[in-house]
Amino acid sequence: MSSNYTELAASIVRLIGGKENVSEARHCQTRLRFILKDESLADDDAIKALDGVINVLHSSGQLQIVIGPHVHNVFEEVEPLVGNLTNQPTGKAAETDEKKNASELVIDFVSAVFQPIIPALSGAGMVKAVMALLVVFNLIDNKSQTYTMLNIFADGVFYFLPMLLAFTEAKKLKCNPILAAGVAAMMLHPNWTALVSAGDPVSFFGFIPFTLASYGSSVIPIILVVFVQSYVEKFLDRVIPKAVNLVFVPMLTFLVMGTLAFSVLGPIGAVIGGWLAQFFTFLSTNAAWAPAVLIGGLLPIMVMFGIHNGVAPLGVMQMSQLGYDSIFGPGCVVSNMCQATAGAIVAWRTRSKKTREIATTGAVTAYMGITEPILYGVNLPKKYPLICAMIGGACGGLYAGLTQTHRFATGSSGLPAILLYIGDDSMACFFNIIIAILIGVAVTAVLTFFASAKFEKDDAEKTEA
Known part of the structure; x- marks a missing residue:
């Protein structure tokens, strides 16, 4: 890695008040994003003057340093300098969420859930574009096995989008991302898809009805499920003795969330998703x-x-x-x-x-x-x-x-x-x-x-x- 990135990272950490002042650090496509214990310790003018920094912003309780497309290189050097990035915010940073208004909270949540999956969506999208070009110029037939496989390459990300969203949302809500992805996997299981296709009523233990809805490529259902799971999982983690925590928390999380996902939360999300589809259709038409x-x-x-x-x-x-x-x-x-x-x-x-x-x-x-x-x-x-x-x-x-x-x-x-x-x-x-x-x-x-x-x-x- 370039020594320029090393020097820039060291200067940034020093000018934001040192690693002791950092509660959380991450990056998006162009910005370093810090939650600081005391934002007043950051020297904005000195940071702006650094070679490689485009601008400094304070937004949504974060110090945002605009770097540009090579931000990930800088973050790789910043990460070891600030140490443990999973510390819970303290001091002023602990009050960040309380100070945010509703719109800031929504934007921060949506950004944290969707931004990390952009590279996967972008890669899949470009594969779709290549596939379309090959068809348009008659280089492959849209009924050929090659077309089918290219479609699998591209559509895999979109079909299993709920699993990707479950992982990123769980990280944002500080619950176990692997367990969240596991719950999403239940909703995408081929046996469930077969039950939906068959159309016969499904009941759990004979008295809990499971609504027949397909969750492939969906967005809203898994967001609702993981939101509730974050509370269920934390509750179980708090009440179950540490000696058996590793076994019973995942088991009970799967049982509780699997039931809620298929009986209540998933169907509600599917309905909301249907409303969104109608809105999008209306908008594109009118x-x-x-x-x-x-x-x-x-x-x-x-x-x-x-x-x-x-x-x-x-x-x-x-x-x-x-x-x-x-x-x-x-x-x-x-x-x-x-x-x-x-x-x-x-x-x-x-x-x-x-x-x-x-x-x-x-x-x-x-x-x-x-x-x-x-x-x-x-x-x-x-x-x-x-x-x-x-x-x-x-x-x-x-x-x-x-x-x-x-x-x-x-x-x-x-x-x-x-x-x-x-x-x-x-x-x-x-x-x-x-x-x-x-x-x-x-x-x-x-x-x-x-x-x-x-x-x-x-x-x-x-x-x-």
Whole structure:
């Protein structure tokens, strides 16, 4: 690992108050996220000045340090420096949840559950895109064994999505993730699937009815199940003597949660999932333009406040219900391309060598789907590129929405993501997302170019003065 990451990690830990001040540390795609015992000990200005740090934010009771796409390299060096990451928060950090409002709690929960599975969804999505390309160009037949196996490669993640969600949710709720995945496995067991297909009533011990519902690729049922399991498991762990804890806690957890999953919680989740499917269908039929316009125009603001972490999973839920995502994906990819374009225009027009370097590298990264470097490094500080990108994103999003463009798999939202719009043995959504991106990029480029004539000149005059 690079010595630069080692030095950066050591400096960050020192400037946030040392390992003694860290209650929890993790990372997402671009940020280090710390829960500190005392946030006042963190020197934000000194952290921002570090080479390799883009910005420092305080949100949802966390200190968030924006690093960029190589954040996992930095975290690998941070992790051994802060020691035990499973410590329960103390001091101010212990009061974090109490200080959060309801929306912050929901966003934090949804983010912790869905973000860790994004790489798996992205990989599976790209396999689906490759599979669709092979069919479109007649390289394989959609009835061949090769097609069947490729479909298994891609659909495995989506079918067993409840197990992945069970694991990540259990980690968030601090219960046993293996037991949670075990309960999810019960709900996906082929024997249960066979009972559902048969359609005959199922009762447990002759008097507890089990509702016939299929849980493959579902989202809501397992979220409800693991939420309840976190309380059941902790209760059992507290009341069962430690000498027999290892045997009886897992056994009773499986018995209790298996019963609740098939009789109450799973069916409730299935009903809620059905309502969501109806809502998504209504939205795509009657107001298909709205989500793409809102996401295309407002995504940068959502990213700044972390709201996107609560909205993006709606696309995953829609995909699990309908097989495609029209809520988040189209607007997101258009917005990202517009932000990248605004940064590229700034790199071309600015007279500042430092700004040109930041804008160039940030634009390239944004074209690949990671926008935070260009957002915090150029577009937000200068303001006018951000506004131009948001207008362009809304225009491109409007076209995507009006043409009911959707992606058939979840993945990153950079240029490679346009392959995710190939599906249903058709190239229609693929061509439409390209047109939407071109509209957004053209509007952004023109607005940013003309705005730069004023703002870059003013910046140059201030620098010379």
